[in-house]
Amino acid sequence: MEYILIILGAVLVNNFVLTRFLGICPFLGVSKKLPTALGMCGAVVFVMTSASAVTWVVQNLVLEKLGIGYLQTIAFILVIASFVQLVDIAMKKFSPKLHAALGIFLPLITTNCAVLGVSVLNIQLEYGFLKAVIFGFAASLGFSLALIIFTGLREKIDRANPPKAFQGVAIALVTAGLLSLAFMGFASLVK
Amino acid sequence: MILYTTLAIGGIGLICGSALALAARFLAVHEDPRVEELTAILPGVNCGGCGYAGCGDYAKAVVLDGIEITLCAPGGAETLANMAAFMGVEAESGEKQVAIVLCGGDSDQAPRQFQYNGVADCTAAHAVGGGDKKCRYGCLGYSSCARACPVGAIEITEKNLAVVHPELCISCGKCVRTCPRHLIKMVPESRHAHVMCSSKDKGPIVKKACKVGCIGCRICTKQVEDDAITMDGFLAIVNYDKPIESATVAPKCPGKCIVDTDPPPAPVEEEKVEAEV
Numbered sequence: 401m402e403y404i405l406i407i408l409g410a411v412l413v414n415n416f417v418l419t420r421f422l423g424i425c426p427f428l429g430v431s432k433k434l435p436t437a438l439g440m441c442g443a444v445v446f447v448m449t450s451a452s453a454v455t456w457v458v459q460n461l462v463l464e465k466l467g468i469g470y471l472q473t474i475a476f477i478l479v480i481a482s483f484v485q486l487v488d489i490a491m492k493k494f495s496p497k498l499h500a501a502l503g504i505f506l507p508l509i510t511t512n513c514a515v516l517g518v519s520v521l522n523i524q525l526e527y528g529f530l531k532a533v534i535f536g537f538a539a540s541l542g543f544s545l546a547l548i549i550f551t552g553l554r555e556k557i558d559r560a561n562p563p564k565a566f567q568g569v570a571i572a573l574v575t576a577g578l579l580s581l582a583f584m585g586f587a588s589l590v591k
Numbered sequence: 592m593i594l595y596t597t598l599a600i601g602g603i604g605l606i607c608g609s610a611l612a613l614a615a616r617f618l619a620v621h622e623d624p625r626v627e628e629l630t631a632i633l634p635g636v637n638c639g640g641c642g643y644a645g646c647g648d649y650a651k652a653v654v655l656d657g658i659e660i661t662l663c664a665p666g667g668a669e670t671l672a673n674m675a676a677f678m679g680v681e682a683e684s685g686e687k688q689v690a691i692v693l694c695g696g697d698s699d700q701a702p703r704q705f706q707y708n709g710v711a712d713c714t715a716a717h718a719v720g721g722g723d724k725k726c727r728y729g730c731l732g733y734s735s736c737a738r739a740c741p742v743g744a745i746e747i748t749e750k751n752l753a754v755v756h757p758e759l760c761i762s763c764g765k766c767v768r769t770c771p772r773h774l775i776k777m778v779p780e781s782r783h784a785h786v787m788c789s790s791k792d793k794g795p796i797v798k799k800a801c802k803v804g805c806i807g808c809r810i811c812t813k814q815v816e817d818d819a820i821t822m823d824g825f826l827a828i829v830n831y832d833k834p835i836e837s838a839t840v841a842p843k844c845p846g847k848c849i850v851d852t853d854p855p856p857a858p859v860e861e862e863k864v865e866a867e868v
Contacts, residue, residue: 482607561711
């Protein structure tokens, strides 16, 4: 039950993009076409889930033991970046097809605030290892949900011929705001 | 204390760094160096006109799968020559082809028969009652071709007509495949006489639908030699492999649909090219 609440909370109530406002850059950047957005979603799910696991280990087994937990930001950036790079190299070697689908998105999100955010939140909320991984996975699902909905909206808006002053980024930001408002409706669903 | 922190962070960095170095060494994938070199020769606009996902993908297909080197239209003769030299094969080069929208019926010339309020897309507009334009063949002006163009060479004028700027066109042919009314053709860049109409209707029907349509009077076919303009039903067609004196034919057309595009239309203003987000 607790795990279900964590998942619901991260996907709907405290959606990373629409409620916590993390990961806005890819949210606006790769939301023009659905195939690109789906590729990004795959990469985000992978990176956020694995980053949660790796950073939990680094924090609890290395930094805490040495009493330097306050250095988590630097250490996390270091670890996440090299971990993603490592996975990128391994993927290219062992699964070229997966690399072709996700490869170009991986470097884009290594130092993304959503990835760092989920790692830091895991520590702040004092989650255990399993909970941290589930939270990371759910947070990335939430990100994917927001990105896919938003891409669908933008593809429609592109063809709807908005007034000249609204075209492009302006209408995209307005839409993102309204989508965020809609997600505020989930507030208090899960504490 | 400061020693501990430095050592700890430095240690993490060292471990990560060594892991990456080891991975780069033992998991390295051997790539044909020619792929990268050929990619550098290609124009790098990634238009997809060749049918591959981008210049890199096409270069890979050429080097590894032996695909022909003539598929890159934007590169033109120069790139083709460079590719031929690099791959060690002979290549024939043709003249640069540019797209042209064979319709001159803007909103002043060709009236609409009803008000269309649907999505701004030509295919959608064409599907609703055969399009809102009275002319069943004319340019609808809902930007489908302009959206398809990877380099922003197609402008939709204020009078709702698509116009290709030939100096920007990279001849990828995407607009040709996009237009639901098949109005866009690839023509040699040096040719300036075009029949700016694609209506196959009879003269009286064309006249009701557009002020600059081809009425099928055949006058132009008599002005040129060697069947350089022929009739397809009630529509004059320019045969681009035969020479035409554009200056003499254009003024003779009673429907004013044969135009002389020399000099070409004014270049697109900078502001019109929308920045990528």
